[in-house]
Amino acid sequence: MKRFIFILIAFVGFSVISQQSDFNTIDFKKADSISELYNHTALKNLPVLAHNLTFHLDSDVEKFRAIYKWVCLNIEGDYGFYLKTTRKRKKLKNDSLAFTNWNKSLQKKVFKQLVENQKTICSGYAYLIKELAALSGVACEIVNGYSRSPSSQIGTLGVANHSWNAVKLNNKWYLVDATLASGYFNVNENKFIKIYNDGYFLAEPEQFSKSHFPLDSKWLLLDEAIDSNQFVNGPMVYGSSFKYGVVPVYPNTLKIEVFKEGTIPFQLKILKDINLNDVQLSVSNGITKEAVQNDDFTFVDGILKLNYSFKTRGHYDFHVLIDDEVVVSYAVRVLKGDKQGKLVVLNNEK
Numbered sequence: 001m002k003r004f005i006f007i008l009i010a011f012v013g014f015s016v017i018s019q020q021s022d023f024n025t026i027d028f029k030k031a032d033s034i035s036e037l038y039n040h041t042a043l044k045n046l047p048v049l050a051h052n053l054t055f056h057l058d059s060d061v062e063k064f065r066a067i068y069k070w071v072c073l074n075i076e077g078d079y080g081f082y083l084k085t086t087r088k089r090k091k092l093k094n095d096s097l098a099f100t101n102w103n104k105s106l107q108k109k110v111f112k113q114l115v116e117n118q119k120t121i122c123s124g125y126a127y128l129i130k131e132l133a134a135l136s137g138v139a140c141e142i143v144n145g146y147s148r149s150p151s152s153q154i155g156t157l158g159v160a161n162h163s164w165n166a167v168k169l170n171n172k173w174y175l176v177d178a179t180l181a182s183g184y185f186n187v188n189e190n191k192f193i194k195i196y197n198d199g200y201f202l203a204e205p206e207q208f209s210k211s212h213f214p215l216d217s218k219w220l221l222l223d224e225a226i227d228s229n230q231f232v233n234g235p236m237v238y239g240s241s242f243k244y245g246v247v248p249v250y251p252n253t254l255k256i257e258v259f260k261e262g263t264i265p266f267q268l269k270i271l272k273d274i275n276l277n278d279v280q281l282s283v284s285n286g287i288t289k290e291a292v293q294n295d296d297f298t299f300v301d302g303i304l305k306l307n308y309s310f311k312t313r314g315h316y317d318f319h320v321l322i323d324d325e326v327v328v329s330y331a332v333r334v335l336k337g338d339k340q341g342k343l344v345v346l347n348n349e350k
């Protein structure tokens with residue numbers, strides 16, 4: 001059994017102040033309560049559902065919030081269907097005609113499963129969000145592309161495997177992902193676990209780009225677009241990263257090389273209020289286990305800087321956690337070097 005090194009960071013007890021949202025003056029309690037009022041409503045009549053969810057709301061962002069929240073709380077992910085479609089996509093990835101024909105037939109199955117059982121895959125979530133938004137006069141688009149996880153889009157770009165939405169509010173486009181916000185599938189229990197993650201609602205484009213890469217780069221919504229190589233080789237982020245508003249800034253690659261005794265200045269952008277007492281570091285080499293305190297950090301202008309020195313050669317999994325949930329991960333290789341070896345080598349290929 002693997003054992004782990006755990007480094008617990010002891011921070012001064014204060015909260016990090018989040019960045020201001022474009023809608024920081026909007027109270028979503030009314031929109032959320034309306035969405036809850038219509039829980040378990042059937043999907044037989046979308047115009048009526050859209051009307052009920054939005055009629056008593058004034059702004060487009062509140063209307064969209066009610067729609068989005070309703071979809072997240074009432075639609076269940078269909079993991080079995082997801083596995084079948086993933087296997088089929090891989091099988092047909094080199095046959096564009098066959099893929100197109102199959103994809104057309106797939107949409108009918110997705111819609112039927114969605115309406116009859118309120119279960120679907122990512123394209124069904126994105127479709128329903130778009131349709132309800134359109135019926136409410138809110139501009140919304142489906143974005144197709146790649147979703148990155150510890151089991152996909154690592155090092156090389158695989159098959160497009162995800163869909164999400166872009167919504168236009170106050171003449172500006174924003175990104176949402178109802179699929180990942182609605183919950184997750186527990187493989188051990190073979191069931192979908194409904195647990196809402198608000199971090200995917202109008203998420204910052206920079207954060208979104210760490211785990212989502214659209215087929216059409218315009219939907220990155222970034223001033224400086226990233227390419228697929230940057231995407232597949234970036235640090236690993238998770239749903240908890242969105243939950244706590246944590247964006248890795250430096251290093252900007254998953255795999256890192258550093259000389260023994262070298263220090264890596266990890267930098268994280270913090271978008272939400274967090275208590276720094278809840279931040280931890282976990283370093284695993286599969287051999288040893290220890291707990292130490294570390295106060296080598298600074299927090300300036302929304303950037304949390306954590307310095308860590310590797311004393312022993314080897315390969316390590318380096319994780320940043322908040323409240324015991326992993327938010328960012330790196331793979332570190334520590335090389336033999338002299339005591340002055342402070343150089344960090346970022347490597348996208350190994």
